[in-house]
Amino acid sequence: MTISTVRRGALTASLMLVAVALFAGGTQEKGTGGSQSAAHAVRISVVRQLAEGDYFAQWLAGAQSQAQKLGIALLVSDASGDNAKQALDLQTAVNEKPGAIIVDHGFAQTIDPAVKQALDAGIPIIAFDVDPGDPRAIVETQSDQDIAQLGLNELLKDSGGSATVLYVYVAGYAPLDARNTVWVQVKAANPGIKQVAQIGAVNQSTAETVADQAKAALQAHPDVTAIFAPYDEFAKGAVIAVNELGLQAKIKVYGADISTPDIGVITAPGSPWVATVAADPANVGAVAVRAAYLKATGGTVPQDIVVPVSLITQEQLVSGQVKNMAQLSAAVPGLETPDLIAARP
Numbered sequence: 001m002t003i004s005t006v007r008r009g010a011l012t013a014s015l016m017l018v019a020v021a022l023f024a025g026g027t028q029e030k031g032t033g034g035s036q037s038a039a040h041a042v043r044i045s046v047v048r049q050l051a052e053g054d055y056f057a058q059w060l061a062g063a064q065s066q067a068q069k070l071g072i073a074l075l076v077s078d079a080s081g082d083n084a085k086q087a088l089d090l091q092t093a094v095n096e097k098p099g100a101i102i103v104d105h106g107f108a109q110t111i112d113p114a115v116k117q118a119l120d121a122g123i124p125i126i127a128f129d130v131d132p133g134d135p136r137a138i139v140e141t142q143s144d145q146d147i148a149q150l151g152l153n154e155l156l157k158d159s160g161g162s163a164t165v166l167y168v169y170v171a172g173y174a175p176l177d178a179r180n181t182v183w184v185q186v187k188a189a190n191p192g193i194k195q196v197a198q199i200g201a202v203n204q205s206t207a208e209t210v211a212d213q214a215k216a217a218l219q220a221h222p223d224v225t226a227i228f229a230p231y232d233e234f235a236k237g238a239v240i241a242v243n244e245l246g247l248q249a250k251i252k253v254y255g256a257d258i259s260t261p262d263i264g265v266i267t268a269p270g271s272p273w274v275a276t277v278a279a280d281p282a283n284v285g286a287v288a289v290r291a292a293y294l295k296a297t298g299g300t301v302p303q304d305i306v307v308p309v310s311l312i313t314q315e316q317l318v319s320g321q322v323k324n325m326a327q328l329s330a331a332v333p334g335l336e337t338p339d340l341i342a343a344r345p
Contacts, residue, residue, distance in 0.1 A: 062282025210237025
């Protein structure tokens, strides 16, 4: 079996495990939601547009862990990328009148009507990585400008300011749009950075789709020396393409986000993924739940919550023998923010 086949097989297996874990977790939350309401003083609905991929699995795990610590009934719905279903899920959550609603990703035109309805009804909204379209909602983001800027600083440093770049991007997602703004600015300020093509997809098999797109783009543009892929599923797809084409010695990948499977990809011998910028997704999910809990119980929460991010390099992971998120959190303490929106049961 070639190394490229191993990469594809490992990725597919990883995605299947994530899907099984999410299905099990989602079913448990939905199935016990009614009975939990009597035992829990606070019910929080989580309305998700996406759930596939390592980032989203870890985000949910962090949210569930924090909910358990606070004694919250967490009611989770997953639209699996279907915007119409997310709108329906959000409307259902509003009708159930929980203490607060967390909206996880999505598109403004999809969620705005029900967000307004919820806020009019006195139900707090925590919007993570999506524009809620209403200033009354609490907005949680990672520092998306820093995610792009820190990663691009590495690209500029490694390339000496001269690189031919394949860019991975899908418009319409608030965090990707924010990162794209920085990319446009960096290109304008650094004429030695040339974008030769743009690819991208967000679906139930993002990494596999991007891998196929990247292979075609790299074959069409053999002068590419770097790939800027500011989302971990994008970066994993880029890595698959580079490996399958045998271009590891020529092309470097600059990504975003981090997970235990991501660490494995970055630290694999000869991996082209040399840097990523990230927050711990489990920590981000926990912060969202703490904010929702405080709003549901009459606490004070700032309108804008920005979770800080850190630059993580391949060299740092390999030299520190970091193999999982627990070891990474010990090596990079800034990934954990327990005092950001502190809440106690």
